[in-house]
Amino acid sequence: MDSFSPLLDRALFHARSWIASLGKRPVRPEASLETLRQSFAGELPETGQDPLEVIDLLAQAGEPGLMATAGPRFFGFVIGGSQPVALAADWLTSAWDQNAGLYVASPTVAVLEDTAGRWLNRLFGLPVEAGVGFVTGGQMANFTALAAARQALLARTGWDVSEQGLYGAPEIHVVVGEEVHVTILRSLRFLGLGQARVKRVRADAQGRMDPDALPAVLADCRGPTLVCVQAGNVNTGAVDPMESLISAAHAHGAWVHVDGAFGLWAAASPRTRELLRGVEEADSWAVDAHKWLNVPYDSGVAIVRDPAMLARAVGTSASYLVRSTGLRDGVDFVPEFSRRGRGTPVYAALRAMGRRGVEAVVDRCCALARRFAERLERSSGVHVLNEVVLNQVLVQFEPPGGGDADTFTREVIGRVQTDGTCWLGGSRWKQKDVMRISISGWNTTEDDIDRSAAAVLRCAGRA
């Protein structure tokens, strides 16, 4: 008997039972750290264990320590689930075990990624020839796109940062919104641009960069300038006013990068597209497939208008790397060298859903977020603090008997997490502790929202 089949069959069995349990089990993990350590920690064994036993151990001892993030009532952070076709394609990706770095190493994956990239560009209304790199997530998508920005901005001054590094290079001015996501700042750190040197543009009550405040900030930037705007504030879901910000930044000669980790998906629906008007004018974009497209982790996408600039920033070559004469070599689009065929599940999801399917997921998540907000706001002392424009809801709870709303809101969040009907986290918004609800799953229904809203109100003493 071949050595794969029994293990793959066993993994399939465990995977099916895990997936079947997602809508029924408490959303939170149940196992304590101590229990998990007892099962998994300890010394590296001297001799190996039966592989079937290892797979059983992972499932039986591991599942109690898993969060049901792929289930229909997980509303923490911004985490999508895994739609069946994407998960199945991800399994094939592992089974194929292709190295997506070069066309010659996997022509199929190169064609799948090339096509998925074009489809994404069309879906978002971006230039179809823009370069698309399949990276691990929004963090790396931001990093990759900003590496291209750094390359291009310095090239315009005659400086090749890939060759010369940053020592002695002209200074790049970096402009961000007050509510910039931490992964932009972290990317700037990695790129030697420094996270404390950024110039911040005032944001409004929803976290949108104020276009009236940008010109004065730009006036202070003499030389290469990078402006980072945001589609989808991680707390409120708000989208920066793209058209006015991008045209002001371009008039200044700046490179504009859009962090659209989840918000760029809103461009796929006519109902939310207007929020992103002008987004296609930017120079680079970051978006996550493991968020609204609901493909398994890890899957982010870096898009750069000028693929040659992306290749100059991140690509590489060596005498033993056989370059294709025809289609893309993955190594020109991402900072990785060897990597899995990450674009395959993206391709499968897009092909199975079509444009209409993506639109439907975006619309449904936004409608469910509004429903959650409405259900909660029916109770007195429960305040939704944001305009629910996308899939994010921020809530603060007044204690029924009076007292500190920040403390009480944190307590309610803790109770909801323990209750297990759903899972959501907290954040701080405009000097207030808030409950943060994010609807990103393909499988969440109205009933899931109603059950979850009822659980939240119960935990807030409102039932």
Ligand SMILES: Cc1ncc(COP(=O)(O)O)c(C=O)c1O
């Ligand atoms: C606006 C924004 N940018 C970037 C990221 C980082 O994405 P990832 O966690 O996939 O690296 C997130 C994650 O939620 C986000 O909301």
